[in-house]
Each structure stands twice: as C-alpha cells, then as structure tokens.
Amino acid sequence: MDPVSGALGGAQLLLSIQNMMNSSSAAAQNLQFQREQARKQERLGQAARTDAYGNKQYYDSATNTWKTELSPMQAAISKAGETEQFRSLTEDAQRNRQQRTRQSQRAEDAVVPYNKAMQEFLNNPTASEGSIRNEIGTLTALANQNRDKGNQANVIRQALRMGKGGSVQNIIKASDDRSGRGVADALLSARGQALQERGSREQQRQSAYLPIIQQLSNTIDAGGGSAATRFSDISSQLGNVQNQQASQMLSAIQGANTNVNNASRTAIAANSKQPDFSGLFKALQLQAKVKPEKQWDDKIPYSTTPDYMDNMPYGTDRYNKDDYLF
Amino acid sequence: MSAPDAPQDNSFAVAQLEGQRADAARLQDKADAETKKQELAGLRTSSADAARNSSAQYFQSLGLDPSGYSGDIDREISSIMSGIAPSDENPGSYFKSAPQDIYGNLNRSYQTKNQSSVDQLFSPNFETSRIQMTMDDPYINDILSEQRMTADNIIENMLKRGVITGTGAAGARGDLDRQAPGIRTQLNTIGDTALAGGQQKLRDVANKARTDAGTLKLGQQFDPNSYGGNADQVFNDFVASLGDQIRSNVSGNLFQTGGLAATAGATQGAGNTAYNPQAAAGVIEDDDEDATSNKESIF
Numbered sequence: 001m002d003p004v005s006g007a008l009g010g011a012q013l014l015l016s017i018q019n020m021m022n023s024s025s026a027a028a029q030n031l032q033f034q035r036e037q038a039r040k041q042e043r044l045g046q047a048a049r050t051d052a053y054g055n056k057q058y059y060d061s062a063t064n065t066w067k068t069e070l071s072p073m074q075a076a077i078s079k080a081g082e083t084e085q086f087r088s089l090t091e092d093a094q095r096n097r098q099q100r101t102r103q104s105q106r107a108e109d110a111v112v113p114y115n116k117a118m119q120e121f122l123n124n125p126t127a128s129e130g131s132i133r134n135e136i137g138t139l140t141a142l143a144n145q146n147r148d149k150g151n152q153a154n155v156i157r158q159a160l161r162m163g164k165g166g167s168v169q170n171i172i173k174a175s176d177d178r179s180g181r182g183v184a185d186a187l188l189s190a191r192g193q194a195l196q197e198r199g200s201r202e203q204q205r206q207s208a209y210l211p212i213i214q215q216l217s218n219t220i221d222a223g224g225g226s227a228a229t230r231f232s233d234i235s236s237q238l239g240n241v242q243n244q245q246a247s248q249m250l251s252a253i254q255g256a257n258t259n260v261n262n263a264s265r266t267a268i269a270a271n272s273k274q275p276d277f278s279g280l281f282k283a284l285q286l287q288a289k290v291k292p293e294k295q296w297d298d299k300i301p302y303s304t305t306p307d308y309m310d311n312m313p314y315g316t317d318r319y320n321k322d323d324y325l326f
Numbered sequence: 327m328s329a330p331d332a333p334q335d336n337s338f339a340v341a342q343l344e345g346q347r348a349d350a351a352r353l354q355d356k357a358d359a360e361t362k363k364q365e366l367a368g369l370r371t372s373s374a375d376a377a378r379n380s381s382a383q384y385f386q387s388l389g390l391d392p393s394g395y396s397g398d399i400d401r402e403i404s405s406i407m408s409g410i411a412p413s414d415e416n417p418g419s420y421f422k423s424a425p426q427d428i429y430g431n432l433n434r435s436y437q438t439k440n441q442s443s444v445d446q447l448f449s450p451n452f453e454t455s456r457i458q459m460t461m462d463d464p465y466i467n468d469i470l471s472e473q474r475m476t477a478d479n480i481i482e483n484m485l486k487r488g489v490i491t492g493t494g495a496a497g498a499r500g501d502l503d504r505q506a507p508g509i510r511t512q513l514n515t516i517g518d519t520a521l522a523g524g525q526q527k528l529r530d531v532a533n534k535a536r537t538d539a540g541t542l543k544l545g546q547q548f549d550p551n552s553y554g555g556n557a558d559q560v561f562n563d564f565v566a567s568l569g570d571q572i573r574s575n576v577s578g579n580l581f582q583t584g585g586l587a588a589t590a591g592a593t594q595g596a597g598n599t600a601y602n603p604q605a606a607a608g609v610i611e612d613d614d615e616d617a618t619s620n621k622e623s624i625f
Contacts, residue, residue, distance in 0.1 A: 108426060112543075119540035123533040130522025137519050141575040148577065169604070179578025186575075187515050 027267040034263035038256030045252025057245065066245050107223020114216035121209040126202040133194035140186045148179045363412065370410060370417040374403050377421035384425030390545045395432060402428040433544045440539035443550040448532035448557070453525040456561055462517030465569045469576055470510055477502050477581040481590070487604070490590035497593025498586040509580045516575040523571075524564040531557045 048058030054071030070078060152175035159167050381399045382392035392399070406424060410417050481498045484490045490498065535553035542548055 111430070116541045119537045123537040123540065125533070127526050128522055128529075130519055131526030134519035134523035137516065137575055138571065141577055145574075145577040173579075173583075176578035177582070177584055180580045181582070182578070183512055183516075183576060183580060187512065190519070 024267070027263070027269070031260070031263035031267040034259045038260045041252045041256040041259075045249045057241075059245075059249070066242065068241075104223040107220045110216045110219040110223075114213065114220060117209055117213050117216060121205070121213060124205070126198055126205055129194050129198045132197050132201075133190045136193050136197065137187060137190035140190055141183070144179060144182050144186060148175055148182075151175065366412060366414070366417070370407060370412075370414075373418040373421050374407055376418070377403055377406070377424040380421075381425040381428050384429060388429065388545075395544075398432050399428055402431060429544065433542075436544050437540055437542050440542055440548045440550065441536060444532070444535045444539045444553065447550050447554050448535065452532065453528035456528055456557075457521055457524045457564065459518065459521055461565070462514075462521055462568060462572060465572045466510070466513040466517050468569075469513055469573060470506070473509060473576075473580045474502060474506065476579060477583050477586070480583050481586060483604075484587060484590065489587065491594040494590030494594030498590040500593075501586060501589045502581055505581050512580060513572070513576065517572050520568060520571045520575070524561075524568070527560050527564060528557055531560055 046059040046061065048056055050056045053074050055074050056069040058067055058069075059065075060067050152171060155171050155175070156168050159165065159171060378399060381403070382396075385392040385395060385399075403421070403424065406420050407417075410420050414420075478499065481490070481495050481502075484498075485492065485495045531553060535550065538553075539548060539550075
C-alpha cells in the first residue's frame with residue numbers, strides 16, 4: 001500500500017468513527033431529555049388539584065396515598081351531609097319501616113271491605129229494563145186511573161148538581177174510554193223512561209261502588225313490599241374519585257414510560273452500533289487500484305491451463321518436471 | 327471416602343398423611359353439615375309449632391274454636407313447610423303471616439263452597455225458567471175477553487134498542503175485530519213487563535244469596551236453602567198477584583167504542599130509528615122514561 005492510499009483510508013475510518021460518536025451522543029441527549037419530560041409528566045400527574053371551592057386533592061408519595069383537604073366551608077357542608085345521612089339511615093329508615101308496617105296493617109284490614117264491596121257490586125247489577133218499565137208502567141197507570149176517576153167524579157157531581165143524573169152512565173163511559181186510550185201512551189212513555197232510568201241507576205251504582213273499590217284496592221296494593229332501603233353512597237363516591245385519580249396517574253406514568261423507553265432504545269441502538277468501516281474499505285479499494293508487481297505467471301493465459309506445466313520455468317531448483325509427471 | 331447416602335424417600339408417608347388429613351377434614355365437614363342440617367330441621371319444626379300455636383290464638387281472637395280447624399291449620403302449615411328449603415337459615419320468616427294466611431285461605435274456601443251451593447240452587451237463567459214468558463197468557467186472554475164482551479154489549483144494546491140493524495151490528499163487530507190485535511199487543515206488553523218485574527225479584531233473591539255467600543266469615547252459619555225458600559215465596563206471591571198486577575195496568579176501555587154507532591150506521595145505510603144515547607152508553611135495561619130522557623142527553 002502506498003502511503004497516500006493508506007492515509008486516505010485512515011481518514012475515512014476516522015470520519016466514520018466520528019459520525020458514529022456524534023449519533024450516539026444525540027441519542028443519549030434525547031434519552032436524557034425524555035427522562036426529564038417523564039419526570040415532569042409524573043410530577044404533573046401527581047400534582048395537587050384545587051377546585052373552585054378551595055378543596056385540594058394531592059398525592060402523598062411518602063404514604064403513597066391520595067389525600068383530600070376540604071375548605072372549611074366545604075368541610076362543614078360535608079360534615080352536615082354526613083350527619084343528615086347518618087340520621088337518614090338511623091331515624092328516617094326506622095320511621096319509614098314503621099310507616100310501612102302500618103300501611104301493611106291497613107292493607108290487611110282493607111281486604112274484607114274490599115271483598116264485600118266487590119261482591120255487592122258484582123252481584124247487584126242494575127235491574128233489567130223490563131222490570132223498571134213494569135215499575136214505571138204500573139205507577140203511571142195507577143196515577144192515570146186516579147186522575148181519571150177524580151175527573152169522572154167531578155163531572156158526575158157537576159151533572160148531578162145540574163139535575164142531569166141520567167147522564168152519569170154516559171160520563172162513566174166517556175171517562176173509561178179516555179183511560180183506555182191512555183194505556184198505549186203510558187206504555188210508550190214507560191219504555192222511554194225505563195231506558196233513562198236504567199242508565200241513571202247503572203251510573204249511580206258505579207258511582208257508589210267503583211270509587212271505594214278503587215280506593216280499597218289502592219290501599220291493599222300499597223301494603224305490599226318493604227320499606228325503601230337507604231344505603232350510604234360514600235363508598236361509591238370515594239371509589240369514583242380514587243379510580244379517576246388512579247387512572248390519571250397511571251396514564252401519566254404510562255406516557256412517560258413510553259417516551260423514555262423509546263429514547264432508551266434509540267440510545268442503546270446508537271451505542272451498540274459497529275464502527276463504520278466503509279471509509280476504510282473505500283480506501284482499500286482505492287489502494288487496490290494501484291498496479292501490483294508482476295508475478296511469475298502473469299503471462300500464462302488462464303484458458304490454457306492444460307499447458308500450464310509446459311510453460312513452467314524448468315530447470316530450476318524448486319521445480320523438476322519429471323517429479324510431477326505421472 | 328464413600329458418597330453420602332441418598333435422602334430417605336418419605337413422599338409416600340407424606341402423601342398418606344395428607345390423604346388422612348383430607349379424609350378427616352371431609353368427615354368433619356360431613357359431620358358439621360349433618361349437625362347443621364339437624365339444627366335447621368329442628369328450627370323448621372319449632373317454627374311450625376310456633377306458627378301452629380299463634381294460629382290457634384289468632385282463631386281464638388276471632389271468636390272461633392281452634393280445635394274445629396286444627397286439621398285445616400295443620401294442612402296449611404305442612405304446605406308451608408314443604409316449600410321451605412332444608413338449607414334455609416330462617417324458616418320462621420315463612421310462618422310470619424301464617425295465622426292470617428291460614429284464616430284467609432279457610433275463609434275463602436268457605437265462601438267459595440257456599441257460593442257453589444248458591445250457584446247450584448240458582449242455576450243461570452233460573453228466573454226465566456221459573457217465570458216463563460207465557461205465564462201471563464191466561465190473564466191476558468181473560469182481560470181481552472172481558473174488554474171485548476163490554477164492547478160487544480154496546481153493540482147488542484144498540485141493536486136491541488133498534489139504533490142499528492143486524493148489518494150495522496156486524497159492521498161494528500168487524501171494527502172491534504180490527505182493534506183486537508192492537509189490544510192484545512198492548513196487553514202482552516203489559517204482561518211482559520209484569521213478568522220481567524217478577525223475574526227481577528227472583529234475581530234479587532239469588533244475588534242477595536251470592537253476595538251473602540261471598541262475604542261470609544268463617545264460623546258464620548249459611549243455609550242456601552233458606553234463600554231457596556225465599557225465592558219460592560217470592561214466586562208464589564208473584565203468581566198470586568200477577569192477574570191483579572196486569573189488570574192494574576189496564577184501565578178503562580181498551581176497545582174504542584165511541585165510533586161504533588157511526589161504523590154500524592155506515593155499514594147498514596140510512597135508517598129511521600132515532601138515536602138513543604143510553605144504548606151508546608151501554609145501558610141494557612130499557613125503561614119507560616127513555617122517550618123523555620133523550621131530551622137531556624149531553625151528547
């Protein structure tokens with residue numbers, strides 16, 4: 001190798017090494033940066049939060065717990081709420097249970113009247129239209145008879161006073177004829193009135209029974225079941241807060257980890273990369289281009305291998321042709 | 327120097343020990359379960375006994391003799407017990423409302439039983455089969471005949487008095503014949519409504535019986551036959567008064583006789599016989615004052 005080529009190849013090699021070192025340094029810097037960012041993210045993830053009321057939630061790394069500091073007013077409200085909740089569980093629930101017990105007792109008491117009202121309602125339907133017509137027809141007929149007989153008596157009395165006693169029989173017949181003619185009218189009238197009467201009676205029957213049946217039915221229905229249960233919801237509320245905080249924190253840590261891992265992988269890749277020998281190789285290639293010293297068999301054409309032995313320089317010490325003949 | 331001996335293999339013994347322990351644990355569990363089962367069975371029995379006693383007290387508080395219903399109470403409690411799982415830790419809760427439930431069930435059964443008796447006594451439509459719609463026919467025929475006879479008498483009187491001739495009388499009778507279907511229809515209508523009234527009375531008796539049976543309380547006496555006797559009484563009264571009831575609705579003369587003389591006159595043609603209002607009024611007897619009384623007629 002001539003000195004120029006060697007120097008050139010060496011320079012290439014140094015340059016490659018320099019590049020490699022630069023790349024590794026950048027990755028390391030990135031890793032460092034990402035670590036810083038991850039720390040910030042974790043720090044932010046664990047940062048205390050303060051709401052508009054002055055309540056503060058923060059993470060206590062020493063005890064690894066989330067803590068809540070309430071403002072004085074909020075603490076008082078919370079305390080009052082707890083007191084009410086406690087009373088609700090101990091006093092209201094008990095009162096509610098007693099009320100339900102009384103309700104259940106009323107429901108049992110309502111069963112007998114309900115059954116009675118229901119039986120009367122079902123078994124006392126409105127009278128048939130025919131029977132009502134009979135009632136009205138009979139009453140109308142009796143009223144008509146009374147009226148006609150009264151009129152007849154008046155007319156007869158008047159005739160007698162007028163000295164026309166011989167007309168009494170005529171008066172009686174005329175009166176009876178009139179009564180007879182009124183029978184058909186009375187029947188027609190009774191029919192129309194019976195229809196209305198039956199409707200009215202049915203309405204009255206329903207008005208008398210259905211509301212009380214409904215009321216008793218409601219009372220009986222309200223007696224079933226148990227008192228409304230009251231449970232504290234503190235646990236669920238606290239669980240929600242903790243879950244939310246844990247989720248946020250885990251998310252922050254996870255994001256930071258991902259970034260650090262990526263940076264770390266990059267740095268490791270940069271550090272573990274093999275030296276770049278491409279420059280050296282190129283230098284060697286350049287050097288190879290310099291024509292080497294001629295060898296003893298340069299002039300031997302490779303295509304004439306069978307004659308190779310013939311072209312050997314015989315007679316030298318190193319080579320005896322006969323020794324190589326088979 | 328020889329190699330140390332291999333450690334003794336105790337695995338079989340260990341396995342045996344573990345097996346024995348497991349067997350002992352299983353036996354203990356089984357014994358515990360059996361004990362628990364016995365305890366729960368005892369608890370169920372004592373709960374049932376308590377329910378039996380409280381039921382007896384409840385029946386007593388209602389004025390009932392519990393001994394009369396002990397069989398029913400036992401049956402109900404056995405029924406409740408059969409629905410309790412052997413592993414149930416709180417069998418007493420099933421008997422909490424047992425006295426009221428037992429009383430309620432027995433009461434309902436008692437009501438249902440008596441309602442069935444009433445239903446057997448008063449079958450559906452019993453009132454229409456008891457009071458049939460033809461029951462009024464004899465009364466209607468009687469009234470129709472009477473009314474027709476009255477109208478016919480008027481015609482006969484006019485004929486006897488010579489107001490109308492035989493031809494005229496026949497024409498007048500023809501007019502009455504034409505009126506007869508309408509009169510019969512009126513009477514039938516009156517009769518039907520009277521029957522409907524009677525049927526309603528019978529229905530009322532049956533409905534009262536059903537209501538009473540449905541609202542009965544355990545221990546109350548109930549005799550369906552008393553309602554049957556009541557229905558018989560109502561029926562007999564109705565039958566006895568049916569004729570009167572129909573007649574009370576029929577007032578005056580249903581046949582229109584005012585125009586009979588004119589109808590007869592139109593039928594017989596012109597006549598010289600003088601008009602006699604007494605005859606038109608249905609006066610049969612003929613007296614000597616006829617000639618003078620005619621002057622005072624108001625017709």
